[in-house]
Amino acid sequence: MRVNSAKTGTEPRIVITPEGMSEVMGIGSRTARLKREFVKAFRLVELDLKSQSFGLYLGNLWFLLEPALQAGAYYFLLTVVFRMQGADATFAFFFIGITFWRMHATIVTSGPYFLTSKGYSYIEQGLGLQPAILETLLFELILLALRLVVLGGFLIAIGHKPMFAWLLLIPVIAVQTLFSMSLFLGLAIVGAKLKDIGKLVGHAVWLWWYLSPGLYSLGRIPDWALVIYRLNPFAYLMPSYHELILQGTWSQTNMLGCLVVGVLSGLALMVAYRQVFRFSYRLVHHV
Amino acid sequence: MMAAAEHSEIMMDSADSLSGAAFLRSVADGVAALPPTGLGLSPACMAFFASVAAAREGGAAAGWDRVFEGQPREPSVKLQRLVPGGLDAAAKSGQYFVGKGDVPPRVDGPGLTISLADRQRTRLVFRQPAATDEPDSLWLHLALTYQPAGQSDQNFAIRVFSGGSHEETMIRFRDGGIVLLQQLWLALPQGDRPFVLSLGICKGVATVWLNGCPRHTVAAPFESISGFVVDLMSLSARRCGARVFAASLQTGGARPAWATQEDEVFLADALRQEALSGSRHDQWRAFQGLARVGSKLPPEIIGPAVAHNAAEEPFMPELAALLAQAAGKVSGASGSAPGVDGTIVTMPGAELPQPVVKIENVSVTLSSNPADHAFWPSGQGPRRQDMKVVNGVSLSAYEGDVIGILGRNGAGKSTLLKTLVGAMPISTGRIEIVGRPVLLRPGAGMQPNLTGRQNILKSGLYMGLAPAEIREMMPEIIAFAELEDHIDRPFKYYSDGMRSRLIFSIATAMPYDILLLDELLSAGDIGFQAKVTERLDRVIQRAKVLFVVQHTFDFIVSRCSKCLVLDKGNPVFFGDPQIAAEVYREKVS
Numbered sequence: 117m118r119v120n121s122a123k124t125g126t127e128p129r130i131v132i133t134p135e136g137m138s139e140v141m142g143i144g145s146r147t148a149r150l151k152r153e154f155v156k157a158f159r160l161v162e163l164d165l166k167s168q169s170f171g172l173y174l175g176n177l178w179f180l181l182e183p184a185l186q187a188g189a190y191y192f193l194l195t196v197v198f199r200m201q202g203a204d205a206t207f208a209f210f211f212i213g214i215t216f217w218r219m220h221a222t223i224v225t226s227g228p229y230f231l232t233s234k235g236y237s238y239i240e241q242g243l244g245l246q247p248a249i250l251e252t253l254l255f256e257l258i259l260l261a262l263r264l265v266v267l268g269g270f271l272i273a274i275g276h277k278p279m280f281a282w283l284l285l286i287p288v289i290a291v292q293t294l295f296s297m298s299l300f301l302g303l304a305i306v307g308a309k310l311k312d313i314g315k316l317v318g319h320a321v322w323l324w325w326y327l328s329p330g331l332y333s334l335g336r337i338p339d340w341a342l343v344i345y346r347l348n349p350f351a352y353l354m355p356s357y358h359e360l361i362l363q364g365t366w367s368q369t370n371m372l373g374c375l376v377v378g379v380l381s382g383l384a385l386m387v388a389y390r391q392v393f394r395f396s397y398r399l400v401h402h403v
Numbered sequence: 404m405m406a407a408a409e410h411s412e413i414m415m416d417s418a419d420s421l422s423g424a425a426f427l428r429s430v431a432d433g434v435a436a437l438p439p440t441g442l443g444l445s446p447a448c449m450a451f452f453a454s455v456a457a458a459r460e461g462g463a464a465a466g467w468d469r470v471f472e473g474q475p476r477e478p479s480v481k482l483q484r485l486v487p488g489g490l491d492a493a494a495k496s497g498q499y500f501v502g503k504g505d506v507p508p509r510v511d512g513p514g515l516t517i518s519l520a521d522r523q524r525t526r527l528v529f530r531q532p533a534a535t536d537e538p539d540s541l542w543l544h545l546a547l548t549y550q551p552a553g554q555s556d557q558n559f560a561i562r563v564f565s566g567g568s569h570e571e572t573m574i575r576f577r578d579g580g581i582v583l584l585q586q587l588w589l590a591l592p593q594g595d596r597p598f599v600l601s602l603g604i605c606k607g608v609a610t611v612w613l614n615g616c617p618r619h620t621v622a623a624p625f626e627s628i629s630g631f632v633v634d635l636m637s638l639s640a641r642r643c644g645a646r647v648f649a650a651s652l653q654t655g656g657a658r659p660a661w662a663t664q665e666d667e668v669f670l671a672d673a674l675r676q677e678a679l680s681g682s683r684h685d686q687w688r689a690f691q692g693l694a695r696v697g698s699k700l701p702p703e704i705i706g707p708a709v710a711h712n713a714a715e716e717p718f719m720p721e722l723a724a725l726l727a728q729a730a731g732k733v734s735g736a737s738g739s740a741p742g743v744d745g746t747i748v749t750m751p752g753a754e755l756p757q758p759v760v761k762i763e764n765v766s767v768t769l770s771s772n773p774a775d776h777a778f779w780p781s782g783q784g785p786r787r788q789d790m791k792v793v794n795g796v797s798l799s800a801y802e803g804d805v806i807g808i809l810g811r812n813g814a815g816k817s818t819l820l821k822t823l824v825g826a827m828p829i830s831t832g833r834i835e836i837v838g839r840p841v842l843l844r845p846g847a848g849m850q851p852n853l854t855g856r857q858n859i860l861k862s863g864l865y866m867g868l869a870p871a872e873i874r875e876m877m878p879e880i881i882a883f884a885e886l887e888d889h890i891d892r893p894f895k896y897y898s899d900g901m902r903s904r905l906i907f908s909i910a911t912a913m914p915y916d917i918l919l920l921d922e923l924l925s926a927g928d929i930g931f932q933a934k935v936t937e938r939l940d941r942v943i944q945r946a947k948v949l950f951v952v953q954h955t956f957d958f959i960v961s962r963c964s965k966c967l968v969l970d971k972g973n974p975v976f977f978g979d980p981q982i983a984a985e986v987y988r989e990k991v992s
Contacts, residue, residue, distance in 0.1 A: 128837075128838065128839055129835070129836070129837055130825075130834075130835070130836040130837075130838075130839070130840075131833070131834070131835055131836075132822065132823075132825060132829060132833070132834035132835075132836075133829070133832075133833050133834075134828065134829055134830055134831060134832075136825075136828075137825035152867060152869070155869070155870075156864045156865075156867070159860070159864050159870055160861065160864055160865075163850070163853060163857055163860065163861050163864075166852075166853065166857065167850050167852040167853050168852075170852035170853075170893065171852075239825075239826050240821070240826050241826070241842065241844070241865075242821070242824030242825065242826045242840075242841065242842040242919075243865050244825070247865070397825065397828050398828050400769065400826075400827060400828060401769070401770060401828070
């Protein structure tokens with residue numbers, strides 16, 4: 117049997133020099149390949165999820181149970197331990213921040229280790245870096261989707277009604293993803309060259325969480341510090357999530373802020389993507 | 404390896420050269436006395452030997468000039484020659500020196516005879532006079548025959564050295580040919596036929612000529628050299644030896660551009676062999692050579708070549724066009740060719756075949772411990788030392804090629820394959836590939852927690868197949884791996900044999916055109932091995948180009964069209980798999 121989908125129509129011409137590997141192929145071939153890469157990445161993530169639930173009685177259900185248990189723990193702390201007034205509203209505010217921050221934190225903290233672990237493994241097998249990046253991204257997006265299901269469930273349980281404004285979360289999540297992935301790829305290069313950086317990033321991300329309005333509102337920041345505070349992209353992302361989910365609105369300031377963050381992150385991602393591919397060819401000299 | 408300073412030295416002045424004419428004439432006589440072949444000798448070859456024969460006493464200078472230089476030689480360039488009479492005289496005067504424990508050559512009639520018993524050695528050193536600066540160009544011309552005692556029973560080599568440096572082996576003599584710089588195999592005339600071997604080093608480039616025909620040019624180990632060492636050693640009880648009829652050391656910008664840069668005998672011989680070998684691009688190369696010199700092929704070459712290639716559809720137009728061109732039967736109409744019966748067959752626009760994989764002078768340099776950055780190193784010894792794990796590999800693979808790669812552990816076989824998929828950066832050279840190669844290794848991409856079925860899906864996805872295609876292939880892969888009862892168990896619970904069977908089955912089911920198999924062929928037990936062979940035959944038929952890294956000879960010799968032998972990263976040999984296997988055996992022993 118001869119299956120032809122492994123080919124891309126016109127045969128690509130690959131040139132490898134000490135500077136790197138370049139591939140000459142038509143636009144049609146490139147498009148078909150990108151489409152195949154996405155399908156492939158989804159399937160591989162699916163298998164990865166199955167692999168992670170190996171030996172568990174509840175299997176993949178744990179991907180839903182984990183955020184649910186986390187939410188339950190926070191709710192218990194606020195209502196039973198601290199006996200907080202208006203615990204439902206406070207809990208919703210906290211849990212929204214934590215849900216979205218977790219994706220960012222996981223992506224960024226894994227960045228310094230990406231090229232030396234998963235990336236290198238893919239490169240060594242001749243599979244290229246693109247599938248590894250796509251898999252990482254899709255895996256995190258799927259986990260975020262599962263966390264959002266849990267978040268939605270809790271919000272509805274405590275009296276919030278689903279709103280059409282929630283659909284506007286998609287562009288905000290896209291902006292956050294662009295931002296996180298640009299950092300991820302940048303840190304991947306730095307982390308391969310300077311492995312010690314991986315030890316620091318976790319602490320920096322932890323500090324960053326407290327410097328972001330996930331647990332408190334922007335109103336608590338003094339005016340004199342607001343200019344500096346606004347340099348943090350999450351100063352726009354977090355309030356956007358809170359506004360959209362809790363109030364069904366999106367203020368102009370936060371919308372514009374997200375737009376700027378999105379454009380800058382997109383540019384940074386393009387640069388980082390190019391650089392990481394260039395760097396990955398010589399990765400063996402750093403692993 | 405001995406140091407250059409210990410070498411015996413032979414330094415001749417021009418007067419010594421005169422008596423060498425007789426030996427040169429004997430070369431010509433020897434060739435002329437050979438039974439006429441169907442091909443005969445070309446006028447150019449005969450002209451060369453006539454020039455050799457004309458180099459008589461008293462007329463040698465003119466003769467040598469004609470023989471070794473196409474252009475007038477600079478008067479200042481000193482031409483030095485070694486001839487047996489001169490060698491004898493030089494030995495008596497102390498200019499000739501034999502290394503410690505070495506057996507001196509015997510001056511025997513018109514030649515210099517070297518005959519060695521077990522563990523004996525003879526070294527002839529051709530060195531520039533001490534007063535002479537290292538010239539830009541230094542040539543050694545040898546007219547000789549040699550009698551190998553057996554493939555692995557002797558070590559006959561020509562080495563070069565520069566100043567007081569170590570020696571580098573340039574040429575190693577093998578039965579039926581020579582290996583140049585551990586990279587290229589060049590065929591020699593068979594039997595006792597004398598031949599003239601010219602080796603020149605000029606500005607970092609080494610050139611080899613055989614019987615006046617330029618055969619190959621490669622990068623030399625030195626920019627310029629001080630001299631040559633002709634080194635013969637016996638490695639067994641059987642006697643081996645060589646007979647040197649004449650030798651010449653030549654300096655300056657001289658080139659052995661005599662004859663007419665053609666050697667139809669070699670080319671036609673090569674073509675005759677290659678027509679039978681089925682290696683299509685070798686045939687093409689031979690045709691190219693013939694076409695370049697405007698040779699007219701005799702019918703006994705054209706007939707079998709065309710008949711043999713009738714089945715080789717992809718190459719037929721190109722080969723036929725070259726045949727037509729070489730045969731000189733067609734005027735103007737490129738793309739026409741003589742058919743088997745001699746009639747002219749019109750072919751569509753012929754294009755020369757291009758290699759599918761072209762590797763040019765590829766080297767890989769790696770750090771011994773790239774991650775050793777600690778301020779306080781825990782180990783001892785040097786940190787992060789650069790190592791050349793592949794050194795100057797050049798080869799081309801054409802459609803239909805199955806290329807074996809032999810070498811000991813750490814020879815650079817897997818590293819070379821990794822360079823082809825971009826998994827290992829090259830430090831020099833260039834690789835061009837038409838198509839997308841896929842590297843298949845034991846265990847690559849297998850997830851221990853996934854079942855065999857899920858791993859098949861995963862491997863297929865990695866290799867760019869659609870899920871539907873993988874599902875279609877799945878039953879055949881499972882059946883071939885004989886894992887019907889275990890395919891839904893996690894991979895981690897498989898035995899080693901089951902794992903290797905599954906991996907082999909997946910790897911060989913993939914429909915890629917360029918496959919790189921890294922030690923995949925030893926899967927399963929004896930019963931499974933029989934299936935492996937059958938399966939591989941199908942893979943060979945399906946793939947455009949197959950690279951196979953393997954330690955065993957069976958597959959290399961029986962299935963490969965060519966073989967590369969690597970030793971510590973250096974390409975030792977590339978060519979006929981039989982010879983490659985012998986070269987590898989010799990290396991291992």
